[in-house]
Amino acid sequence: MAASRSSSASSAAWSNRSTAASAERSCSIASQLSVMAPFLRAPPTSESSRNTRSAGETLPLLTACGGRVRPAGRRAGHPADSGPLGTALMPPPPPGRTLTPFTRATSDASATTRRHRHHRHHPTPARPRTATADAHARRPAAKDGAPMRPLRLMTFNVQLLPVIAGVSEGTVSVPAGIAGLLPGLAVDSIARAEAVADDLLAIAPTERPDVLALNEVFSEDARSVLMNRLKPEWPNVIESVHGGDLEEDAGLMVFSQLPFLPLPGGGDRRERFYSDDAGADSWASKAAVLVQVGLPAERTTLVFTHLQASYDTEEQYRDVRKNQLAEIRELVAEVLGASPGSWQNVIVAGDLNIRGDLDATSNEWFDVFDNPSDKFGELFADSWIEMRPPGVSEDLDPGLTNRNRETQAEQRLDYICRLKTMDGTDLVAHHMRVGHRDPSDHYALEALIQVRDDHCQPCSAVDIDAAGPIAGTSGAGQPQTSLAYLVQPDIAAEGGRSWAWVRRPGTYTFHHSPSLVVEVFAADDISRPLTRLDSLSKSAVPPAVQVVYDEFGRQIDDEGSTFVNREPMLVSMRTKSGAPGSGVLLVLEHLGDSKATAIALPPHQDVLVPFPPNQRLGDDDTAWFRLRTVKTLMGTPRQESVTVEQPAGSGKIEAQDAAGSGLGSDSGPNTLTHDFTASAEDEIFIVVQRDSDADTGQVIRWSTPVSYLRLDKGFTVHVANESGLDWPGEDEPEFEMWMDGEKLLTTSWDDADTGEDWPGMADKVFFEAVQRGWTSKSIAFTGALDFTIEDPDDLGAAHGVTSWTIAGLSPNEPPERKRTVAVTVFDTISNGLYTVNCTLSRDP
Template sequence: MTFNVQMLPLVATAIEGQNDRAKAIANDVANALLGLPADERPDVIALNEVFNEEGRSQLMSRLSGTWPNVIDKIFDGLFEDDSGLMLFSRLPLLPLPTGGIHFEHIYEAHNGADSLASKAVGIVQVGTPVDRTTIAFTHLQASYQTEDEFASIRAKQLDAIFHAVDKVLEQQPGRRGKVIIMGDLNIRGDSGAASSEWGSIFEGGGSLLFGPYQDGWKAYMHPPGTDGLDEGVTNIAFKTGVRQRLDYICFAKPGQADILLVAQHMRVRLKNSSDHFALEAVVHQISDHNRPADAKDGLSIMPSAGGTPGQPTTVRRIDVQFEHDGSYQWIFVKTPGTYTFHKTDGFRIEVYFASNLSHSVKRLDTLDFRLLPSALQGAFDRHEIDPRGDTFLSREPFFILVKSTPGYTGGATVWMTEHMGESDTTAIALRLFDRVNSSFPAGQRLGDDDLCWFRADMARTLQSVPRPETFQVHNPSGGSITVDLRNAAHQRVAPPESGNGGSLTTSTSVTGGERIFLTIRRQALSLTGFTVEWRSPVTYLDLDEPITFFINDESGVDYGGADEPELQVNIDTGPPLFLGSWDDADSGERWPGLGEAIVAKLATLMPGERRVGFVEGIWLGYVEPDISAQGWQTVSINPLTQGEEDRGERTATLHVPDEIKDGLYTFSCTLTRFP
């Protein structure tokens, strides 16, 4: 993991008129790291911007028990601050050919405020995943006015990393393929970049380093043969909301050595502790299909059952091979839909949208294959496996990640059932705000009853506000059809709708947690081509994204700790989700621990949910209790409307009326249409 924790030196906060919060930041960072599941914590963590000594001591106190091997500081010069680099490892740090357990090089090239610190690269070696792995961790020159400002300085610093790694490996030339380079490179690598610096550095020969090495995210975190849908952004500007990819974990290119390390999985999970997000990579030596870019094509495998016009649901047997202990296997499925996965014992399956490799998809349901139509059950004969499989709904191309148990190498099997709606068991899950195709064959019955089955699972909202859910069936055939809505017990929840017009609309009222089946019956076997669209008034607060309260400009007279805002957050009509105060707010700061507090509260109210639904809105009440300020103010964050994007950051502007000088705060979160 590489993580810029924004722990600035005391003098820098004083210049900005801010109080020293390094200890609180260190606690936030430690809580985030220790809050990761024990088996998903990084082995090696490289931190950037640990400039504050009290914060450094707090990190040592909180983290060294779990990550006992520490490089606490890299420093050079009497009049400069240290590099801000710090490394924690639960793997032993091996002696280097250059002596000691770490090598450091202080950059000669630097400019602007960065000249006040000993910007550097540190190098260590660990014994995992194979032989000696070399890790170079760094933080490059920042830009201040434009995103490519000081690009030439960064290029020189990257050249210095190349020479430093070569110096360490002079007596270990066979280990050049087992090098990882990571840190905040301050090079914008997302599609919003205005400059061409990324292309010049990584692909255009602008640095010696990226002759033999490459950007791990760009190389591995995308579907086979296509560009990535997930850009892997790692930074947010609190004042503007702009997101950027600035942090990198880089690997050797093929052909550098007999053993090549790759990123089996990269992800960005910790997003509330800093203006940067923590970037992680699960690293192993290369093998077939152990990274998304080399995923096996799941739909290229011929079905072993189903796939006929009257029984269109298919079962595909997908065999995978774990070449090394701890290696992954990736399968790519390019067609959205409803899928159930059964597997051999001793393995774990996770599903990821191609647009979000950081957070796995929540399971929709389980399915016992013994309940499938008899024509499909034969695909599972003679296999001693758990009959219960996990069902997922995907609204876009997706990956299946297969993880083996520790110590295992060899083969495993995944059975992929694609639901096509010929029965209630194989019902097609509807995708919100998307037209989903029916599967009626022309001139032949579908299943036993010539009904096409769809399902819609109603997400729970925080306050269980009653709401209408609407379904529109589009009928291009010109023939007559009948549409029914039924509950899980197959009882009608709305009168049936019949007709031969271009569309039929039906709806029902829910509070959340219900399963609704929609069926289409056609008048004649010649009628085909129906689609179903589900519309819902629910919007979801995404808890995997940052929730921030930022002081753009404090009210009244500016001085350290001048504002003391109080905040109340409500979702729909109900008790407060958050009610608290911040006793020393300054311009340019964000409310420490607010996002974590809101997520923790929601975890107690809706355990396991990462999207929290609401119907009416999110209400923010706030006050700055200075004698010269006015009283409580209220603003709302409204649900997404029909014309808006399906996902996006919402920022509420909070004006603070004050007789001396008005203040301005902003509250930001991410909303989505999808649970």
């Protein structure tokens, strides 16, 4: 559960901003004190009723990627690169020499580092030591020497509160709350638990977490549902963590496909009930629980917790959270020994209630994770910041895991932290992702945990720019052509990942060894791989790079996958078998010098035409672009256009279909335009020519009214205030939705209370889209989304029903934006208020 808060406190350490913050803070049983207090004892205040603390040994400050801190972010033996990330979608290619005939270039990402940018950013993860032989030698293995597969780990705050909390919050009516006190009758909690179970069981068996830790399972009816539904798949269970007396339990549940190993001193778990808590959290047994499992190391220590919540400001109770984190360290010491220098293979996960996103107004994250004197932070790293590309000092993907149901504001509160060790033999997250956005006010956080390996994380990815192109030309006096780069992943850990970093947005084709599985991610969304635009045969690449494809032709597939993105890209590589192995990845950067290497145009994005000054582009100084029109769900025709702005000189554009037939042209100075009508999926090529090779700086743009409804990022209808009198019962609303003027969905709900979200709304919309032949959770439309919400009046009194609209993205809006519309639900006694919330994007 999360409580609404507002803060006017400023934090110079984070951002020098002075803003009023209104954000939801995850908590255990926030609003129920006034109802529960008569039945519960006072919260404990004496240290005798809790575990005591002992001092722990300290270690030198270690960086988040495992290396010691070095001045200005420098890596040992390598100069710092202070250049910032470029922002243009297609800047000119890096200056270089003639690289044909083929010359091999190193792919060691450790040759590229950036000077650390200190202002307003988290510390840059340092790149780990990169010795392949060492990586093989330190691979965790079972006693028989066989390599061990990675651990899939998930932490998920599922917001399954006791019914009494719902009464005090208004999400459960008083009659329903009274009924819910009887076993099996907490209808809301049972329904949400069923939705959580449905979501988790829908994960493909090969992708399911080995260990699943749930927070905020306070409802006993919900706990029973989860036990019945999940235990068959995750048979090793910690059903509850309870401190005794009349306190609520800790709300922690752990499900595991792996057996819990016996711990020193007996038993298979250790519980630590915190000696410090405050506010409403004092009525729960706030705690951490420790277990050990046999993956990815022979003995891996896992600690799960849910820390003290804030209610009024981000700063509130930060001292309590700091003390609780110190007690986690003490808990680990009870099992692994007093000296942290001897610890290995420890992971801590849960809702820490510390804001880790850049919109935070508190410096609490820095006080914990960037503080050499913090008892927890000096030993444990925030794994999410290791999902940044190399040398980047801020989260391109913010990793937001919590949503305020009323305001839709998001923040990062959930963590998977790993132990920092001195010798580099640590476990790290090879990949993390955020998902399961609908059942709760939190999203699930998942990590693939394995031993550290060369380039196994985004923060240690091979930088293809630093490695340099191995074929193609960009030197003076020669035609500029597309460029080819070589990456040779050597994956030492079973089920591990190897990453490459493509820092320039644009169009790229990836050919790779048949033994590899390659996924391409936008650097600002590492949870969802990009969908490929097209394929390209290795025989169709331009002559300037053909020598490389001939050289590696027997080691790569015939067809490569082409991707376009308006942001930099991260490329994940793994072996199909999961076994350690190596391979080849060839990266072709499209610079528009031929039809095969045409640059794909993202909608409403200014793209630089890559004409070099006083030098030809390709053989005939022609720039090729391509765009793919789409069929919207309703098939609505619309007008689209391509424009080329010429700051100097004159030129010509010609539009062609995929077969090369002309579709129209324009020539002259200033602005060149091609207008057309689109209603279906089609491929259009745009050929740009200039009248003088001294003319540069041309910009091309594709304009289209198409937007995408991103169901993968949630679609919610929230009851801000139910209609009529709240206390006797609930609304029974009816919801209708139109897309581009055609009705898409009609549905109803018989149990709507203030503060609740309409259950499964995203799934309902997607189901109706599937009935029309749609397969993606990104639904294309042209104009607008319209809604009505009505609560039928049993009294028969007349009242109107108004349609409310969410408009598609306008030309000057960002490529992705959240939309929220308030919908009045008319009632003869008192109108209600609902909000419809969704995410729109220009890209599928």
